[in-house]
Amino acid sequence: MLREIVLDTETTGTDAKGGDRLIEIGCVELINHVQTGKVFHQLVNPQRAVSEGAFAVHGISDAMLADKPLFSDIVDAFVAFCGDARLVIHNAPFDVGFLNMEFGRLGPAAPPRIVLEDVVDTLLLARRRHPGAANNLDALCNRYGIDTTRRVKHGALLDAQILAEVYVELLGGKQTSLGLSIAEPSEDAAVRAVADSAPAGPRPLRNRLSEDERARHAAFVESLGTNAVWRDFLGGSETA
Known part of the structure; x- marks a missing residue:
């Protein structure tokens, strides 16, 4: 059985090192590339203001976050949901950078940092599949005929659900069953996805x-x- 977690985040801005914080996490569980219906979704109080630029993208206001838990309050539930599953993220350095920044704020009790090379970056995968084309999430949805009418604003859980559909298309087509018959092809496809999303360079002989x-x-x-x-x-x- 292949278990993966498709993940997306929203933030107060674009600069994790400059003090911007994470404000929303959305995760979708895939088993053999099929959405199981299990999700993790949480808004987080960043203890700082959301920038105007970020608010224009996701529409999450300071008022909406004022009574939400801190990242330190939800990190254990987040880590438990992900378990040892492989993460699937679009433009992974951005989300991984924010998650590792938040981990770093927790001190000695922090979970292990996420290793970027272990993440399937669907942006890199899309660039290899469609070189020279636009490969943001909206462009990929248009290319694969995925409905985005529900996506008025960016939202971590909705974007993760949409990305899960895009990811399966990037691997070659939609799976519609959790049956064991697709387990082996799914595992092979995931291995190819990791290889395709890795930086180009010398690879070991098989x-x-x-x-x-x-x-x-x-x-x-x-x-x-x-x-x-x-x-x-x-x-x-x-x-x-």
């Missing part, structure tokens, strides 16, 4: 070369002459 392949490669390099760059790698070890 299989070691056979002796015949090694010999043919050496012969090819020999044919390139004494200055061939490949000669620098002939003696190196392989990674399984």
Whole structure:
């Protein structure tokens, strides 16, 4: 069984390091890429004012947050809901930056920081699927025919629910059943998503070369002459 948490946040502004705070968390549980109906949603008192720019985006006012719990009051419930599931986030550095900032304010009792490389960033995944195109959430919804008429303003839970639909489309199409028959394809798709959303760079070989392949490669390099760059790698070890 593959369990993932699609997550979105809203904040007082865009600068976590400059003092902006998290004000809303929305999470949607996926099992084998199907929404189960289990969600986590919480407004948070940031103990500072919401900027005008942020209010224009999400419509969450200072008055709406005045009686809400502090992040320290809800963090245990949030962490428990996520468990050890993989997080799926659009433009992950933004949300992860705010969550880790809030964790950092909790002192020694804080949960472990979220490792960005462990998160599926659907923005990076979309850019690889649709290079050169607009890949914000609205553009992806238009591309995949996902209804956004309910999305008058940004909201963490609604955006997470919509992103869950977009994520499945980015993986190749909608799943409509929680049946075990889709478990294996779903796991493979998730592995591909993590690979596709990771920064480009050298990747380990999945299989070691056979002796015949090694010999043919050496012969090819020999044919390139004494200055061939490949000669620098002939003696190196392989990674399984």
